[in-house]
Amino acid sequence: MSTDQQDDQGDEDTLVNVADGVDHQVAMVMDLNKCIGCQTCTIACKNLWTEDGGSEYMYWNNVETKPGEGYPRGWEDSGGGWESEEHSDRSPGEIPDEEDYGRAWEFNHEEIMYEGSDEPLRPRDGAEWGPNWDEDQGAGEYPNSYYFYLPRICNHCTHPSCVEACPRSALYKRQEDGIVLVDQDRCRGYRYCVEGCPYKKVYYNTVSKKSEKCIFCYPRIEGEGPDGETFAPACAEECPPQLRLVGFLDDEEGPIHKLVNEYEVALPLHPEFRTQPNVYYIPPFAPGQHTEDGETVDIDRIPRQYLRNLFGDGVDEALDTIDAHRQRVRQGGESELMELLQDKNPAKQYRLEVFDDE
């Protein structure tokens, strides 16, 4: 598949840059200021897609504490992605090992429930790492410690290095909506996609011996459910604070396009990997730092450089823009941006049927 399209737009009547050969591009915006780290999204996804043998260790959706090692441990330094904007040379990557993902632990349920043991419920042994082992740890010193939650799924990238990494073209970006999938009939378990994805969002199923990944709940968005209704991906629908917007990047009437392309307040994670993700984040705000006496001072609690490392240099302007609009509303003014960020109307939050008539 050619992924070298940059300026030449795929769709004539939109200015939105979607991949070559793709009609429309699904996208998601997650507002990090609303995430409470409840993992409902993680469990919704797991119950739906990764309960079978060989996929126990997988979390197609995971929520990690930042700053932190993440899931799998150290994924941000595990390589993958592209060497340059030409998208011709891929960066080499590594396959995380079992311990980096975190094995499923065995607990002493048996002893406690049936054998009358009065020891506390705990993992049997070997519990030295796992997803969210460093949950809520964050960084910084009291009274200025800080952390936030980062929910992650596959970014269904415009230049997916996982697709390019597969020598068998088992991974592909589907034409109708740009969802990136693994053809289970073509996959032979080589795992070049696993190492080639800089977000480590392709997983090797140790039983089927094939790779698997987030499918953006495509049967739900295609209306394959019991009543033929269209649903957004489960991670979005189940989220208690409803912080995810789901739609198409090239739907210019939708909130995603406005947040990403007009206000430029929704940013991709690690743009320097150059895969051009289609999941975007509203960067987190935190209260200013406190002095020893508990006074708030005008110093960023979350170091700005840390946010730049995660979301690129666009984060400064994004935060400034949101701040300006916030002030405006505080002073009685109006702001479409603030409405978009607060909108609870599901019809706008999930816009998945806009291109159905094509």
Added chain:
Amino acid sequence: MPASGPSWPPRSVLGGWSTMADHRRTIALTTVLAALVLVSTVAAPMASARPAHEIPVRDVSDANLAEPTADGWEEVPASDVPLSSAPSSVPNADDTTVETVDVQAVRTDQRLYVRLEWQDATRDMNANSTREFADAVAVQFPANTSSRPPIAMGGPDNRVNVWYWSGATGTQELLAGGAGSTTPFQNPAVEANATHQGTGGNATWTVVYSRSLEAPSENRTDLRTDGDLDVSFAVWNGSNGERSGQKAVSEWHYYPFGGGPEGPPYETLLWTVAGIAIVAVIGVTSFGIYRTRGAE
């Protein structure tokens, strides 16, 4: 030294006249030369046994050789086939560890048996965790024996039939028409048995493949061919992360299926030519001697 004249060069070479002794010398020289030519023509192929890319096949009417350790294999000649990293676009393609594979082959009236043995210190049988890859080996034939396909998994119009065994998946039979197009047959028609023996640097894998000579379906190599059968080999060392295009491969070799148990036809041809040459040389020589004597 007598001063009667120069003793060198010999007069015969200078020409002009010759003696009976000169004639005799010429005949003797011719005979020796002819004999040398004859010896080199006939003996050379006998000494080197076979051309570089030929892999001998022992023809027997029946044998029980499916097991790598079957007794019969001891009498079967082996070829050391050199391997090198396959050209491939996958990462680390030039990092392979196996440098040679020993190949033996036996053809019975019913089946072809191919035995492969190579050194590998670790027995990598599983792909049960994220970083684990299994050892594997493959034998590649043209799906259609009438022409030789591109070595790297064949081409779209010239496909290859691959016998594949891996510690994790067991036996598979594949069809490929170019890199990345490998497709497994639903049910492999080939059988494979493998064993890993020894320890450390001397440990070896031995795998025996066998299949009926008759192709069980379309796209499978017909092994009843009378000509040479092209064949190549590939080995993967799982613990080195080898899979897909990161593999040690051979060039195309061939099984000389042309001849029966007496050997391939070109050998017969050579002997015939040699025989004619001997007869001719003797004839010419005798005639020369006869004529020389008669002229005296």
